[in-house]
Amino acid sequence: MIWGSPDTFNSHVMWRKLFDRRPEYSLYADKYGSRAFVKEKGLGSILIELHGVYGSVDEIVWSSLPNSFVIKTNHDSGTVCIVKDKTDEWVIAQTKKKLQLSLLRNYYRERREWHYRDIEPRIMIERMLVDEKGRLPIDYKFYCIDSKVEFVHVVNSDHATAAVFDVHWNRLEFDYNNLPTTETPSRPIVFDEMVEVAEKLSADMDFVRIDLYTIDSLIFYGEITVTPNGGFGRFSPASYDLFYGRKISKPKLKQKQ
Secondary structure (H helix, E strand, C coil), X not given: CECCECCCHHHHHHHHHHHCCCCHXXXXXXXXXXXXXXXHCCCHHXXXXXXXXXXCHHHCCHHHCCCCEEXXXXXXXXXXXXXXXXXXXXXXXXXXXXXXXXXXXXHHHHHCXXXXXXXXXXXXXXXXXXXXXXXXXXXXXXXXXXXXXXXEEEECCCCCEEXXXXXXXXXXXXXXXXXXXCCCCCCCCCHHHHHHHHHHHCCCCCEEEEEEEEXXXXXXXXXXXXXXXXXCCCEECCHHHHHHXXXXXXXXXXXXX
C-alpha cells in the first residue's frame, strides 16, 4: 500500500489510524459517550439500560445492582465481564481485578488507535441481555461503506465462530476473523430494521462498523468501531480485503494534528 492511496479494506483502516484525526471519532469510540450520539440520531430506544456509571471500582454500590448484569469499561476493547450471579464472591473478585487493570490501560499506547487516547476511563454496568432460553445474544456487526451496509459479520455469543451475510441475508462466500459456523444462523425478525439503524448511525462516514443485538424482536446498540480490528482483520479468501477496500473512496492526505 502507498500511504497516500490505500487499496485494501485493512489498509484504509491503517490509513485512518495514522492520518485521520477527526475529533468525532473519539466520541464514537467511547462506549459511554457514544450513547449521546445515538440519542441525537433519534435512536435512544435502542440503548441498553444502564445500572450505573463509575470512575473507579470503589465507587460501585454492589448491593444496589440486580443479581445479573454486564460490566465493561468504555475506553478500550475487550474488557467485558458477564456476571450471572453477583453472590459468587470469586466472580466478583476477578471482575474487580479485571476492571482495575483496565482503568489503568491506555489503548492508544498499546494499539496506536489515537481516538482512544483522551477518552476518560469509566466503568459501565448494563442490563444483561438474554433470550427466552437464558442465552447471551448474537453479535451483529454491520460493516458500512458510504452509509450503506456492505456485509454483516454475525458472531456467536462465545465469539468462537461466525458467518458473513449481505443485506438480503444471503451467506457470502468468505470468512472474516472467526472460524465459520457449521450451520447458517436464522435471519432475525427485525433484520431489515437493524440494517436501517446501522445505516442511520453510519451516515456521513466513509466506512465504519456498527454493532447491534436483538432480543425478543427488539434492537439494542452495542458500539461503533471506526478502526475495525485495528486493520488486522483476516479475510478468507484474502481477495475480499481488496474487494471491499476498492469500495471506499480514496482519502485525501492531511497533516497529522
